[in-house]
Amino acid sequence: MPRIQLFSHSQMTASERHLAPFCDADRPIDCLGLVPADLSLWLVASTLPDGTTLHWDPSHGDEVLYVSAGALSVDGRICDRDGALVVEAGVPARARAQGLTRVIHMGARDPSPPGDGPHGPPAAHGHSVHVVGPRGTFERTEAGREARFFADATCKTCRSWLLYTSRDFAYETSIHSHSQDELIHVLAGALSLGSLQLEPGSTLFVPKHQLYRLRGGADGFAFLNYRRDASRMRVQGEDTTLMENGRSTGMTATGDAR
Numbered sequence: 001m002p003r004i005q006l007f008s009h010s011q012m013t014a015s016e017r018h019l020a021p022f023c024d025a026d027r028p029i030d031c032l033g034l035v036p037a038d039l040s041l042w043l044v045a046s047t048l049p050d051g052t053t054l055h056w057d058p059s060h061g062d063e064v065l066y067v068s069a070g071a072l073s074v075d076g077r078i079c080d081r082d083g084a085l086v087v088e089a090g091v092p093a094r095a096r097a098q099g100l101t102r103v104i105h106m107g108a109r110d111p112s113p114p115g116d117g118p119h120g121p122p123a124a125h126g127h128s129v130h131v132v133g134p135r136g137t138f139e140r141t142e143a144g145r146e147a148r149f150f151a152d153a154t155c156k157t158c159r160s161w162l163l164y165t166s167r168d169f170a171y172e173t174s175i176h177s178h179s180q181d182e183l184i185h186v187l188a189g190a191l192s193l194g195s196l197q198l199e200p201g202s203t204l205f206v207p208k209h210q211l212y213r214l215r216g217g218a219d220g221f222a223f224l225n226y227r228r229d230a231s232r233m234r235v236q237g238e239d240t241t242l243m244e245n246g247r248s249t250g251m252t253a254t255g256d257a258r
Helices: none
Strands: 005-007 013-015 023-025 030-034 041-048 053-056 063-069 072-074 077-079 084-087 094-097 101-108 129-132 138-142 145-152 161-167 176-178 182-193 196-198 203-206 215-227 232-235 241-243
Touching: 041 182, 041 215, 063 145, 063 161, 077 129, 084 145, 101 182, 101 215, 129 145, 161 182
Parallel strands: none
Antiparallel strands: 005 203, 013 030, 023 053, 030 041, 041 101, 053 094, 063 084, 063 101, 072 077, 072 094, 084 129, 138 145, 145 161, 161 215, 176 232, 182 196, 182 203, 182 215, 232 241
């Protein structure tokens, strides 16, 4: 039975290889990998020297990359800092670092596109690489708070789900659960889950249907939240569930994707 697990920066595997299961780099890099055999999801944080190329053969599943520094070029398109790539299953792709570039790369251990989620399987053909700008595909910005989807599992050709969220004040979530396994990767600030303390660079794995509550530090936080497929949220004590995508959560479509 999967359980909540916290992986600190020091617990990740250091390597000169890009440790993603289905993607390689063409030269030595600075990489930290979280690819445990007993979890459904994996995460790799890599710093790429200028000109480094990441390459995928057609054997991979849906994957996402968040650019936290520098930029990546894909087929003449530029994914700038704070943007993301969505590399759909089976696409033989290449992404080249523009300047010193840092990426957070996430995917599922099973490379087969999911088929049992709320939206069913994605289309079998027409897969590509999406370049999503810093505003995401949907966003909500308010005083002290930002949230944006880079992928919300509603695309016809993939089911990737990647959310950025931040607050600059102390915040506590409800006790809740989700219908998909998830990774929470802290970019800034501090979070806690019970006795677990999450700092920048740490990653939390939460299995589906696990109830939990996050608490942010006094100065706020920013994190990435990744799931393999469309997800529903259930709040403890409530009978209904919320489909978690841009439209259902009241965000605004941005058009910041190509």
